[in-house]
Amino acid sequence: MYLQHFGLATAPFSLTPNTSFFFGLAPHVEALQVLHTALVGGEGFIKVTGEVGTGKTLICRKLLNDMAHQFACVYLPNPYLSPQELRWAVACELGFSYSAKVDQQQLIQLIHEKLLSLAEQGKRAVIVVDEAQALPDESLEALRLFTNLETETSKLLQVVLLGQPELDQRLAQDKFRQLRQRIGFSYQLRPLTEAEIHGYVEHRLKVAGWQGGAVFEKGQIRQLYKASRGIPRLVNLLCHKGLLLAYGAGVRRVSAKQLKAAIADTEDANSPMSLRAPVLGLTLGLAAAVLWYWLQGSAL
Ligand SMILES: Nc1ncnc2c1ncn2[C@@H]1O[C@H](COP(=O)(O)OP(=O)(O)OP(=O)(O)O)[C@@H](O)[C@H]1O
Ligand SMILES: [Mg+2]
Known part of the structure; x- marks a missing residue:
């Protein structure tokens, strides 16, 4: 869905253990x-x-x-x-x-x-x-x-x-x-450190074809680290949802708010209880993504 928006050739955060994405952690x-x-x-x-x-x-x-x-x-x-x-x-x-x-x-x-x-x-x-x-x-x-x-x-x-x-x-x-x-x-195997998550996220984006600057800035890497507890599969899930929300908002950088919504929407991720109830963030974001997609289409 967001591949074109980010100029990617393939999904960067698929859950499949694909060796072509292997990063030497x-x-x-x-x-x-x-x-x-x-x-x-x-x-x-x-x-x-x-x-x-x-x-x-x-x-x-x-x-x-x-x-x-x-x-x-x-x-x-x-x-x-x-x-x-x-x-x-x-x-x-x-x-x-x-x-x-x-x-x-x-x-x-x-x-x-x-x-x-x-x-x-x-x-x-x-x-x-x-x-x-x-x-x-x-x-x-x-x-x-x-x-x-x-x-x-x-x-x-x-x-x-x-x-x-x-x-x-x-x-x-x-x-x-x-x-x-x-x-x-x-x-x-131990969980990943914050620095390792940083390298990991950048590596997967690069393999998928990303050529721009940081999609997840330092603060967001910290959010990913805390919410995922260093588990790569959870990092993938959160990044995927974050990219969807950024796409929905028409931007190419995932904000703290968007990542918060992705965390709140993810069953196994650690998020403050107050965020758990309104899982509206991602739903609204996805609705915006569809709208953005539709507007893009009608602009062509
Ligand atoms: N070093 C790495 N480089 C690239 N991707 C990784 C790395 N480590 C883990 N991943 C990614 O994390 C995700 C989870 O990995 P995997 O499925 O191998 O976990 P697992 O330990 O087998 O989980 P389970 O216990 O549920 O079977 C996959 O998408 C995998 O590609
Ligand atoms: Mg397995």
Whole structure:
């Protein structure tokens, strides 16, 4: 809607974890470094945790892009899988096609043989599990057993777990102590600082094609920081709404008032209670946006 108004080629604050928007923020760069080092070092389990919206899926995609030439990657974006489903998902990603005739024991044998032949070609396999907090207990155990597949000298299969903090709570249970001991490396994503949000917002606008000056001035970056608590997904949501309101007002800079309205309109953003009730700001802003759009059209 506002792309033309700001001279943008693409939406700058989409919620999709698109790697072409990746910005090398310290937490994400460090997480990727830990993952690279641990994978190359042959660690069995590596874990990355972070609050909702902090960038885990983006890291996952970046890792898969970066490591594809070096490892046979098995990506499990949906971990609501029973142990049997999990084994089949791994087998299918490794190139087998499903057959009801193969029982679980044979399947494990087939996977083992495939991993050995990959190892002969100098490739190790990595299972990357996103949303790992949702893995059923038995499937976590099935993953652990997978990492028992090894040659005399090295593991045939490594596992990367990415999940929300609930994953740590689950792994803290006594029944997971064996798995816990195998997690050689882990990393916890922290929220962004105010300065990081500044760089992040400017980077996304630039990638989207913005060529002007500051769309969000220092004061607005502070507002974004406070309201988002440093969570990138919330920053995206607030910036998107802010841009809509600026567009509605026919300006190319988001004002404090417009951002306040965007914050009040955003469920998970921190805003003073007094602002919560009248969520009119954004609604009025959007009405103005439509009017502006209509006036622009009739002026042509
Ligand atoms: N370093 C970064 N560079 C560019 N965009 C980022 C960065 N970090 C996070 N984002 C953006 O933040 C948004 C949320 O990221 P993502 O979906 O990866 O979060 P998540 O941790 O997987 O959330 P959830 O726990 O809900 O699955 C996405 O739009 C993503 O592109
Ligand atoms: Mg995610």
